[in-house]
Amino acid sequence: MTDLIVDLLGWTGSIMLVTAYWLNSKNRISAQTLLYQLLNILGSLLLMTNTIYYGAYPSSSVNIVWLLIGLIHITAILKNRHKTI
Structure with a gap:
């Protein structure tokens, strides 16, 4: 069952x-x-969960970087929103 959930x-x-x-x-x-950015962050988190579970560490590394890039940009988007309010 766990494999199915991780695959999903x-x-x-x-x-x-x-x-x-x-x-x-x-x-x-x-x-x-x-x-x-949310699609990228959430997608990366889900893929990272899958790749770590299966020991695909090169793919996990890419998803960690992808996640960090998304977090940096989402922070900038939210900061800009506060400046315009």
């Missing part, structure tokens, strides 16, 4: 990352939006 988390994370990339590539959302 991994697939959900993959879908989230690909969706963010697709929407950005189609100019539906900007990389500077909260939605784009």
